[in-house]
Amino acid sequence: MDIPVDQSRAGVPSVDKLLRLDGLRPLLDRFGRELVTNAVRLITAEIRAQLADKESIDAVSDEEIIARIETRVDLLISPSLRPVFNLTGTVLHTNLGRAPLPQEAIDAIAAVASGASNLEYDLDTGKRGDRDIHLEEWICRLTGAEAATVVNNNAAAVLLTINSLARGKEVPVSRGELVEIGGSFRIPDVIARAGAKLVEVGTTNRTHLTDFENAIGPRTRMLMKIHTSNYEIRGFTAEVAEPELAALAHAHNIPFVVDLGAGTLVDLTRFGLPHEPTAAETLANGADLVTFSGDKLLGGPQAGIIAGRAEVVAKIKRNPMKRALRVDKMTIAALSVILRLYSDPDRLAERVPALGLLARSAVEIDQVAQRIAPRVSAVLGDGAQIDVVSTHSQIGSGALPADLLPSAAIRITPPGSKRKVGAALRRLAAGFRSLPVPVIGRIEGGAFMLDLRCLDDEKTFVDQLLALPEVTRP
Numbered sequence: 001m002d003i004p005v006d007q008s009r010a011g012v013p014s015v016d017k018l019l020r021l022d023g024l025r026p027l028l029d030r031f032g033r034e035l036v037t038n039a040v041r042l043i044t045a046e047i048r049a050q051l052a053d054k055e056s057i058d059a060v061s062d063e064e065i066i067a068r069i070e071t072r073v074d075l076l077i078s079p080s081l082r083p084v085f086n087l088t089g090t091v092l093h094t095n096l097g098r099a100p101l102p103q104e105a106i107d108a109i110a111a112v113a114s115g116a117s118n119l120e121y122d123l124d125t126g127k128r129g130d131r132d133i134h135l136e137e138w139i140c141r142l143t144g145a146e147a148a149t150v151v152n153n154n155a156a157a158v159l160l161t162i163n164s165l166a167r168g169k170e171v172p173v174s175r176g177e178l179v180e181i182g183g184s185f186r187i188p189d190v191i192a193r194a195g196a197k198l199v200e201v202g203t204t205n206r207t208h209l210t211d212f213e214n215a216i217g218p219r220t221r222m223l224m225k226i227h228t229s230n231y232e233i234r235g236f237t238a239e240v241a242e243p244e245l246a247a248l249a250h251a252h253n254i255p256f257v258v259d260l261g262a263g264t265l266v267d268l269t270r271f272g273l274p275h276e277p278t279a280a281e282t283l284a285n286g287a288d289l290v291t292f293s294g295d296k297l298l299g300g301p302q303a304g305i306i307a308g309r310a311e312v313v314a315k316i317k318r319n320p321m322k323r324a325l326r327v328d329k330m331t332i333a334a335l336s337v338i339l340r341l342y343s344d345p346d347r348l349a350e351r352v353p354a355l356g357l358l359a360r361s362a363v364e365i366d367q368v369a370q371r372i373a374p375r376v377s378a379v380l381g382d383g384a385q386i387d388v389v390s391t392h393s394q395i396g397s398g399a400l401p402a403d404l405l406p407s408a409a410i411r412i413t414p415p416g417s418k419r420k421v422g423a424a425l426r427r428l429a430a431g432f433r434s435l436p437v438p439v440i441g442r443i444e445g446g447a448f449m450l451d452l453r454c455l456d457d458e459k460t461f462v463d464q465l466l467a468l469p470e471v472t473r474p
């Protein structure tokens, strides 16, 4: 059934005929008729297109067709979402799934995922319960809040908060804090979608208390401060401190809400990082409500935490939108484990992987780089220059924007003129991305950089290097 090169469309074997090939039996037994038929259709269409394009295919043997069908079935059946090595140097990388979870949290997810749980069931009374109770007590304990609730992510927390407190009414925000977090989260858009009216206050670099005083009117329902997570305004600047904004809001009987963004529960200076405002500090400064992410500096699953005064939280929980934004049992299971780990701040770096990665020392990362660089050299040959260099990792996710974390990287520099290097770098990056566990690095200064801060499984990384496509080996 070989297909000669000049064969017409009609000459490509029919789907039925291909499905009867003995060689396809194992595939049919394993994956079922529907999926295999689907793959056969795709492959025959491909062959037809190749013939129509007069691409130089001499003949396609049965074995070759079967191999192509097998590869396609593999592609169809393997999940699109899969693990990668994040060697970009950005630890909490939004596009790469942010915080890695500790094993205890993964076990907790598995335990509730595989069967029934008391998600919304009160085991004492045998009556309907509230899913928030699994988290609320711990959030309150760690932040000093009176009440708390949890939603899908911090974007949802901000949306729900504004919609609950200020729908159809006004929300003054400093012009210096109208942030875009990346993707489609922009404070002005979120306020609009929450059904409220943004009142811009002050200027980009300077906002004063009097600006807020002048902006407050009969339609103002809350004051809001947003942590400018991913940029800094330097130079001639002024912002209004939390206690002042809180006092102003309370003088007008409206709540003061702070979107903390990355949100941390501990003083990060214990990990050698600059201080970030904690939820507890902001609430102690007089905020009625804080919102923050579960999968940024907290190191947990994707979630948005809302914590603060009981009366304000109750209003948010009554909003019908809460149901649309709520978290599932797996998130609750993981987050409750993470929160409990915060009861022992001294051991956080060992127990919360995200914090462990942020706390990892440049010396330790350099040792990893020294161990691995010769293996990379061995695979890439003499075509590229391989060095271990010091670099800086980023925290990521808009937390603390500057280059703060001294780290070590393997730098791969292809030879050649500037233009040729560009193409070689793109091939290198694509080659590393095509590995069984794709490796994501970054291109910087004419080299391909692998920042090893987040490399946890050296063996898998090294073992798969031999699978690098020829083209990436200069």
Ligand SMILES: *Cc1c(COP(=O)(O)O)cnc(C)c1O
Binding pocket: 153, 154, 155, 156, 158, 179, 181, 185, 226, 227, 228, 229, 230, 259, 260, 261, 262, 292, 293, 294, 303, 304, 397, 398
């Ligand atoms: C990251 C961030 C958000 C969005 O949080 P997600 O958990 O990604 O939805 C909102 N506000 C600020 C200030 C942030 O930094």
